[in-house]
Amino acid sequence: MKHPLRIGTRGSPLALWQAEEVKRLLHAAHPDLDDAAVQIVVITTTGDRIQDRALAAAGGKGLFTKEIEESLHDGSIDLAVHSMKDMPTTLPDGMEIPCLLQREDPRDAFISLVADSIDDLPQGAVVGTASLRRQSQLLFRRPDLKVITFRGNVQTRLAKLEAGEAAATFLANAGLTRLGMTDRITTLIEPEDMLPAVAQGAIGIEIRSNDDATRERLVPLHDARTEAAVVTERAMLAALDGSCRTPIAGLALDDPADPGGNSMWFRAEIVMPDGSRRHVTERRGAWADAAALGRDAGEELKALAGPEFLAAI
Numbered sequence: 001m002k003h004p005l006r007i008g009t010r011g012s013p014l015a016l017w018q019a020e021e022v023k024r025l026l027h028a029a030h031p032d033l034d035d036a037a038v039q040i041v042v043i044t045t046t047g048d049r050i051q052d053r054a055l056a057a058a059g060g061k062g063l064f065t066k067e068i069e070e071s072l073h074d075g076s077i078d079l080a081v082h083s084m085k086d087m088p089t090t091l092p093d094g095m096e097i098p099c100l101l102q103r104e105d106p107r108d109a110f111i112s113l114v115a116d117s118i119d120d121l122p123q124g125a126v127v128g129t130a131s132l133r134r135q136s137q138l139l140f141r142r143p144d145l146k147v148i149t150f151r152g153n154v155q156t157r158l159a160k161l162e163a164g165e166a167a168a169t170f171l172a173n174a175g176l177t178r179l180g181m182t183d184r185i186t187t188l189i190e191p192e193d194m195l196p197a198v199a200q201g202a203i204g205i206e207i208r209s210n211d212d213a214t215r216e217r218l219v220p221l222h223d224a225r226t227e228a229a230v231v232t233e234r235a236m237l238a239a240l241d242g243s244c245r246t247p248i249a250g251l252a253l254d255d256p257a258d259p260g261g262n263s264m265w266f267r268a269e270i271v272m273p274d275g276s277r278r279h280v281t282e283r284r285g286a287w288a289d290a291a292a293l294g295r296d297a298g299e300e301l302k303a304l305a306g307p308e309f310l311a312a313i
Contacts, residue, residue, distance in 0.1 A: 004039040005214065008068045008077035011042040012153040014175045018203050019081045021101070021178075022221070029220035041077050043068050069095060072206060078214050080206040084199035084230055085172075089238040091206070099205040099218035103226040104174035106201035106251060108134065108194050109185040111161060112168035117187055118142060121167060128157070128166035132273055136247035137194050138170075139275025158184060174201035195249035195269055198233040202226055228252070228264070228287045232294035236268045239298025247271040252294070255284055262286060268297045270305055279304040 128150030
C-alpha cells in the first residue's frame, strides 16, 4: 500500500473504541497488515461541538457524519467508522457502506440512582435524555414525568446523573457493553416496552465506492444477519423520511416462532414528541425480504399517522 489504511472516527471514548475494534479485526483478518499499516484519524464533527441544545434543534443526524464524509471524499481517510443509528438513510454520491460488524444487543438501558425501573420513578421526576425518540416513548408511558436535555458522551451523561441533574437517564446498552460499563445499568428495557433507535448497536464502515482495495479488505469483517436487520429498519425509516427530528423506532430480530432462523420479527413505531399519540406496526417474514418488509411497514405507519401527525412532527 502507498500509505497506511486510515480509519476516520469521532473522538469520543465510544467512537474510539469502535475504530480500535475495526483496526483489531483488520489485523486479525489480514496478517500482512502490521500495526503501522492501519492508522486512526480523529475528526471533530459539528455534532460533537454542539453541546448546548438537542441535535433535533440543530439539524439532525448528519451532524455526526458531515466532516468525516468530507475527509473520506477528499482522500484524507480511507474508511469511516460510524454508529449506524447516527447515519442518514441517504449517503453522499460516491459513498457506500459495504461492511457492518456483528451487532451488539440493541436494547436501551435505564439508569437511575433512585428507581429500579421507569414505573418506579416518583411522580413528576426529572429524566435526562438527548434523544427525541426516548423522550416521546417515555412521555407516552409516563406523561407526568419532566424531560430535560442531556447532551455529551456516555461519561458526561453519567456524571450529570450522579450530580443530581436528573433522577434517571437512558443509554444504549451496546455502548455501555463496549466500554465495559454495564455495571452502571439499573435495568435493560425490553423491545416490547421501548423500541430502540433504528440500527442501534450496529457499527458500519463507509468507503468511497471506487475503492475496491479497501472494500476487499472489509469482506471478512461483514456480518450478513446484521446487514439484513439494518436494511429492514433503515428501509422503514426512509419510507417515513425519518431524522433526529422524528421520533421513530424499529427493531428486526429473529422470529422466535422459526427455530430455523430464516424468518424475522420486525416492530416499528412513530410517536408524537409529547407522547400524546403513537402508531405501531409489526411484520413477520423471510430475512431475504428485509428491504421490502421494512419499506412496507414504513408506508403503513405513514398512512396510519396521516399528514396532520407527520406535519406536527
